[in-house]
Structures are given as C-alpha cells and as structure tokens.
Amino acid sequence: MQEQLEYQEGRTEISHMGKVALIERLTADMEQRNASTVMGVGDDCAVIEGSPLTLVNTQTLVEGVNFDMMYTPLKHLGYKAVAVALSNIAAMNGTPHQVLVSVAVSNRYSVEALDELYAGVRLCCERYDVDLVGGETGTSRAGMVITVTAIGGVEPGKITYRHGAGLHDLVCCSGDLGSAYAGLLVLEREKVTYQANPDFQPDLAGYDYVLERFLKPEPRLDIVKLLAEKGVVPTSMIDISKGLADSVLHLCRASRCGCEVYEEHLPIDYQTSRVCSEMSKNMLPVSCALNGGEDYELLFTVSQKDYDKIKDLQEIHIIGHVTEEGMPAVMVTPQNTTITLRAQAFQGVDE
Numbered sequence: 001m002q003e004q005l006e007y008q009e010g011r012t013e014i015s016h017m018g019k020v021a022l023i024e025r026l027t028a029d030m031e032q033r034n035a036s037t038v039m040g041v042g043d044d045c046a047v048i049e050g051s052p053l054t055l056v057n058t059q060t061l062v063e064g065v066n067f068d069m070m071y072t073p074l075k076h077l078g079y080k081a082v083a084v085a086l087s088n089i090a091a092m093n094g095t096p097h098q099v100l101v102s103v104a105v106s107n108r109y110s111v112e113a114l115d116e117l118y119a120g121v122r123l124c125c126e127r128y129d130v131d132l133v134g135g136e137t138g139t140s141r142a143g144m145v146i147t148v149t150a151i152g153g154v155e156p157g158k159i160t161y162r163h164g165a166g167l168h169d170l171v172c173c174s175g176d177l178g179s180a181y182a183g184l185l186v187l188e189r190e191k192v193t194y195q196a197n198p199d200f201q202p203d204l205a206g207y208d209y210v211l212e213r214f215l216k217p218e219p220r221l222d223i224v225k226l227l228a229e230k231g232v233v234p235t236s237m238i239d240i241s242k243g244l245a246d247s248v249l250h251l252c253r254a255s256r257c258g259c260e261v262y263e264e265h266l267p268i269d270y271q272t273s274r275v276c277s278e279m280s281k282n283m284l285p286v287s288c289a290l291n292g293g294e295d296y297e298l299l300f301t302v303s304q305k306d307y308d309k310i311k312d313l314q315e316i317h318i319i320g321h322v323t324e325e326g327m328p329a330v331m332v333t334p335q336n337t338t339i340t341l342r343a344q345a346f347q348g349v350d351e
C-alpha cells in the first residue's frame with residue numbers, strides 16, 4: 001500500500017516513455033503461472049503450448065487516434081481492424097483461424113453503420129478463411145473503439161519470433177514501404193481543403209494505390225505461404241506497423257544484434273514518391289518508409305544459405321544484413337554515409 005501511494009505521488013507523462021518501456025513497466029512483475037504459456041508479452045503474438053502452437057494477439061483501433069471518420073469508410077475500417085490483428089499472426093509465420101471482434105460506440109452511430117462495419121469484418125474473414133467466433137458490443141461516451149483478437153496456429157518447427165536473427169543473416173521485407181503513409185498524407189490534405197471550403201469535391205484520382213494501402217491493408221499471409229513453399233523458415237520476423245525503423249529496432253533488440261539496411265534497396269512505390277514530391281521538398285519517400293507506419297508488411301531475417309531460394313521472389317526484397325551484437329541499427333545511404341535508426345516517441349494524445 002505504501003508503495004502504491006509513493007508511486008502515485010510522482011507523475012510521469014506517458015509521452016515521455018517509449019512504448020516498449022511502458023509495456024515492460026506495466027508487465028514487469030507478472031509471473032507466468034502456467035506451463036502452457038510458451039511466450040508471454042514481448043512478441044507479435046503470445047504463444048500457447050500445443051502442436052500446432054496457438055498464437056493470440058489483440059489490436060485496438062480508436063477513433064480520432066487510429067482513424068478519422070471524415071475519410072474512413074466503415075466497411076474499410078472493419079476490414080482493417082481484422083487485417084491488423086491477422087498481420088501479427090503472419091509475423092509469427094502462422095495461419096489465422098478465428099477472430100473475436102469487440103466494438104464500443106456512442107449513440108452517434110446507427111445500427112446501419114454497424115452493419116457496414118461488420119460487412120468489412122466479414123469480408124476480411126472470408127478472404128483469409130477465418131471464423132468470427134465472439135466479441136462484445138458496448139457503449140462509448142465519445143466515438144468508436146474496435147478491438148480484434150486473432151487466434152491462429154503454427155507448427156513448432158516453423159514459428160518465428162523477433163529473437164533468432166543470426167550474425168550475417170539477410171534482412172528482408174515484403175511488398176513496398178511508406179505507401180500507407182502517403183495515402184494518409186493525401187487524405188489529410190483533402191480534409192484540410194474540404195474544411196476550408198465545404199463545396200470542395202476531393203479529387204482522389206490517381207492515388208488509388210496509396211489510398212487502398214492506408215484504408216484497406218492486407219496481412220501478408222501470402223508471404224507466409226510463399227516462404228513455406230520455398231522451404232524457408234525465417235530466423236526472426238515482425239510485421240511493419242509503425243515504420244521500418246521501429247520494426248528493425250525491435251528485431252535487433254530481441255535478437256541482440258545490429259543491422260545495416262541500404263537506402264537504395266528499400267522498396268518504394270512510384271506513387272509514394274510522387275505524393276511526397278507534391279507535399280513538400282522536405283518530405284522524402286525514405287522518411288515515409290522508415291517512420292510512416294501502417295504498411296503491415298513483414299520484416300524478417302533469413303540465413304545466407306537460403307539466399308538462392310528467395311533472391312528471385314518479386315514480393316521479397318533483401319534490404320540489408322545482420323551485424324554483431326553491440327553494433328547499432330543503421331541505414332546506409334547511396335553516398336555511403338550511415339544514419340542511426342531511431343525509435344519514434346510513443347504517440348500519446350493530448351486532451
């Protein structure tokens with residue numbers, strides 16, 4: 001009791017603490033009481049004993065923080081909420097089987113609006129062969145909060161954690177990076193113009209790819225399948241939800257290694273580059289890739305011996321390699337200068 005009182009006397013702003021440090025602090029003294037808990041807090045999913053192993057994770061999207069109702073169609077939102085949770089199953093090299101979806105809404109939303117949200121939930125479940133098996137609906141004082149729990153499985157020999165990257169392993173990513181953030185930039189630009197002049201009709205033609213990347217991301221379960229077909233089990237893996245830099249740092253921290261990624265090898269779509277050049281000359285596509293977030297691609301490491309199996313795969317890009325423990329995570333520019341990758345501050349919201 002004394003300890004708790006002392007604890008409350010000081011006040012630490014959430015925004016002053018990194019997200020990792022915050023989670024570590026909140027879960028520090030949690031003892032694991034069940035032998036069936038193979039992996040607790042600290043990876044993309046919790047892992048529960050069995051053969052196959054069971055994977056579980058929960059993701060929450062909050063209105064005004066993770067999505068803006070001004071430009072987010074409800075159907076897309078339902079789809080995205082499920083996709084984001086499935087992405088974490090992919091990050092463990094697993095296959096999703098079930099989801100539970102909980103929604104809290106204010107009276108601003110109608111039954112028809114929730115129908116629309118669930119149409120998106122259903123579409124994502126169908127697309128990835130997943131069953132909706134439960135959840136809850138509740139009331140919120142303001143706005144909408146959606147929480148999706150995804151359950152999946154993976155054979156014990158195929159599970160990939162964030163730890164496990166070995167020295168000189170190849171660092172790879174799927175798809176392209178920064179495009180979801182480019183989509184967000186376009187939507188924010190149109191919103192500002194609309195607010196200034198409500199007669200304004202947004203013109204989103206020519207931005208279809210980046211908009212879809214932001215509004216309706218796909219979990220890269222196709223990459224999990226592709227790697228299995230090629231007989232490759234990554235040595236470590238994570239999904240890219242908050243930008244490449246954040247994911248690289250998580251992998252390096254968990255695997256106790258350094259890393260070099262090469263700027264010229266980062267896959268960036270031409271639409272992303274175009275959006276950046278329209279926004280400002282200071283907005284670099286590489287910054288979108290490193291810090292933009294919401295791409296939901298996979299970042300993983302593979303052993304050098306698997307190079308031949310992955311080198312010709314279109315959707316997989318070799319972007320760097322693992323360096324020794326104690327070395328930093330850096331990006332090497334085409335001019336051969338190295339930039340140390342940094343974590344983003346925790347995105348707290350000012351009240």
Ligand SMILES: [Mg+2]
Nearest residue numbers: 044088239241
């Ligand atoms: Mg993740």
